Amino acid sequence: MENYNMEKLNFERPIIRKINTGISNKFGMKTEFEPIKHIDNVGVKGLAAEYGSPVFVLSEKTMRRTFNDAKRAFDTRYPKVQFSWSYKTNYLNAVCNVFHSEGSWAEVVSRFEYDKAIANGVPGNKIIFNGPDKTDDDLNTAIKNDSFIHIDHFDELYKLIELAPKHHKKPKVAIRVNMDTGIYPMWDRFGFNYENGEAWEAISKIIISNKLEFTGLHTHIGTFILSASAYAIAASKLAELAVRIKLKFHKDISYIDMGGGFASSNTLKGSYLMGIDTSPSFDDYAEAITTALINSDIDPDNMPLLILETGRALIDDAGSLIGSVVANKKLSDGRKATIMDFGVNLLFTSFWYDHKITPAQDFSHHSETTTLYGPLCMNIDQIRESISLPPLKRGDLVVVSKVGAYNMTQWMQFIMMRPKVVLIDKKGEVHIIRHNETREFVESLEEVPLHLKKAKDVNGNKHKHNGKPVEIDSKN
Ligand SMILES: *Cc1c(COP(=O)(O)O)cnc(C)c1O
DSSP: OOOSSOOOOOOOOOOOOOOOOSSTTTTOGGGGGSOOOEETTEEHHHHHHHHOSSEEEEEHHHHHHHHHHHHHHHHTTOSOEEEEEEGGGOOOHHHHHHHHHTTOEEEESSHHHHHHHHHTTOOGGGEEEOSSOOOHHHHHHHHHTTOEEEEOSHHHHHHHHHHGGGGTSOOEEEEEEEOOSSOSSOOTTSSEESTTSHHHHHHHHHHHHOSSEEEEEEOOOOSSBOOHHHHHHHHHHHHHHHHHHHHHHOOOOSEEEOOOOBOOSOOBTTOSSOHHHHSOOHHHHHHHHHHHHHTSSSOGGGOOEEEEOOOHHHHGGGEEEEEEEEEEEEOTTSOEEEEESOOTTTOGGGGTBOOOEEESSOOOSOOEEEEEEOSSSSTTOEEEEEEEEOOOOTTOEEEEESOOSSHHHHOOOSSSOOOOEEEEOTTSOEEEEEOOOOHHHHHTTOOOOGGGSOSBOTTSOBOEETTEEOOOOTTO
């Protein structure tokens, strides 16, 4: 046991561990057993002291580096590439603006996100409007702003044909296509199906209507897709549609949008191999998609713009959650459990991922298996069912890595309020990009009807409801 700072040693109860023979450790568990004391050279302890625990920390450096990795992978393989930031993956404005400053357009799936993109200064003609629920007002706004409207179903298609003439211009539309790429279950609830001819029918109806400008083809085959070849299949099918459009309507489409869905290097629950070893790289995805397009029969002089709506793979690695230990306890069957100050309220992705969780201070080389729970009063609030960690005591800090995607949009205000989010910029300066919620903030949307307010006002007068004084609970 090492003890450099001469403090009293913490008692660690002796444990008996079965020695595993064989190759149980071939993935270098060592990385999990080096403390993470810094994020981009900023001390974790200091971050927690200044901004509280838990706190989300985003690295601008990692975001930009990851984006440029992805961009390079595609730019070196295809002549015209455009990224479009998927707002729902993380729509904190600071995050969106990092990607916009790198040249990304905005990809939105609701009016809320659409208005956010406009407020972030994204020109209307650089916004892609996806999603199954666009109101007439949403469609009119998108038409006015020259945004790309990705049609999800026939009702939306007919609605657009109806709305278009009032605008004296042709709304720019694409269709979302779903298809069999060998990934199951198929996401066939969005868009028009390729195999049964529905997509072709939608395309023909749009072009023949002569009221809409058919700009492109879109697909989004799913999320955390571990097979690059699924994208090759998807790209070939969209390319076939493009070729068929050229044959029948003598029209070149302007873009093919391959959606998002690239995996990050997180480890999926129950997977034997670590994510870092199994997730395809940007180069793998880029190779699959661009090869399929280049090998297709699309006119080489009129290759469509290739749009990518990558979300998760661009932001996951850039996010960390610093949290601390609330308590250790023993479950009825003798297993160890550790309660943390963050739970599934902040880490929605712990339903899918075995997050990498690392102590932020020095520790002994002993480790034991524990279950990590969050602080919520509900049974499903479990961060890791079983994780091997050195003994941690109340107040010890941990860093949960790769939490940048979806957690800051799917988090819930249940029992606890949401904590601060900070961004470390390229110079190592720390900026609050979202304040922690307060009771006043949460309650600012509430109204209490008069008869449910306290029975007496500040002057001691009784409130009346239906002519009778309001009764109050004496405990109030
Ligand atoms: C969610 C979504 C994305 C981003 O998906 P990731 O898995 O985060 O890359 C892209 N396009 C559409 C239409 C989406 O719904």
